[in-house]
Amino acid sequence: MSKRNSKEIPDIVIGRLPVYLRTLRLLADDGRDVTSSQELGEHLGISSAQIRKDLSHFGEFGKQGTGYNISFLCNQLQKILNVDRIWPVVLVGAGSLGNAIANYAGFESRGFRIVAIFDEDSKKIGQAMGPVHVDDFAHLSRRIEETGAQIAVIAVPTHVAQRVADQLVEAGLVSILCYAPITLTTPSHVRVEYIDPVIHFQHMTYYLG
Amino acid sequence: MSKRNSKEIPDIVIGRLPVYLRTLRLLADDGRDVTSSQELGEHLGISSAQIRKDLSHFGEFGKQGTGYNISFLCNQLQKILNVDRIWPVVLVGAGSLGNAIANYAGFESRGFRIVAIFDEDSKKIGQAMGPVHVDDFAHLSRRIEETGAQIAVIAVPTHVAQRVADQLVEAGLVSILCYAPITLTTPSHVRVEYIDPVIHFQHMTYYLG
């Protein structure tokens, strides 16, 4: 029986769903039709019980004795994660990182589209980058209204990241993915996630003695 | 009293240390000399007790009534994380993401240096990228021996990522940071971490209803 409506689902569970979805879609691309919590768990290095419990928060998606229909489960996960649609995303920063993000072809199939890129550098404004042209950061508010974007990516130098975040929040954005190596200060209704490769490196070197 | 030698320190604690270090260094750059677990916690959005307990696994770094000396604590954290030196890192993939990583100027100050970049595309081999020239992926083993690298970054398309990982492992690398959206299969002595912006986006859209 589904628990969609009871209490609250732990954030850590939500965080694993995209990984399940990603893996299931790779299995589907491989021509596979069904899988089991055990197979999935072995592939991901987690226990089958964890996968079953995670999914059980949202409903009953499997069949006893058989396992999970991959395309059905993909569809369910996409609905749960609200990626059964395309979300517009704005990108701030047209440096080499911004360029790499803008040119990445893998967003659309997973629910996201870069609809605007901003920079303050007049040499970059107007330049084509990935699917769009670099726009003046001063046009931020207007373009956010036009596109309806709720998600932003920050790919600017550390010393301007907080200032950019402040303006994104002021423009009404509520989800920020920050590539700058700094913890942003934002109102509590704004969700911020971080990508910083050095954090991962330093985590690794702890174990390299 | 230090617990460096007792039992085992939880991985989740290790994972937070680089964030503490990053924040402390920004405070130091701001000219600050001391801070407290409370100030740090407020800035990071976590409890002061958690910071104190995390640090207590490694020793006593603070002074009652005063707090922590920032540069001292930075030094201690750098030693704990083994980033009181520069680690050579090899990068596989000279596309736009590889280019962004190679050109990023922020690694060195935090303990890492890109010492080699590999690609299979003969049009890219020999080209200058960041601090080095793109090398033939076939030279991987030799260059790893020469540089002593233990850490690799995978920035190649999804469909070749597992093959690249296999070769990195065969060449003796033990730490891999993977930007391809796929869970790699590796021997248990190899530590793999992942960066996939879409995982973060999908986590966010769950809450955007």
Added chain:
DNA sequence: CCTTGTGAATATGTTCACAGCA
């Protein structure tokens, strides 16, 4: 006063183990 470091208490997360169904 202030702030640390830490056992004890609490809260959260994971795994076990099995009933129940294809």
Added chain:
DNA sequence: TGCTGTGAACATATTCACAAGG
């Protein structure tokens, strides 16, 4: 048989709350 879904048991992580030091 083989596998799911799930309470109960267990393990891990976080917070509380306070003694002790400056």
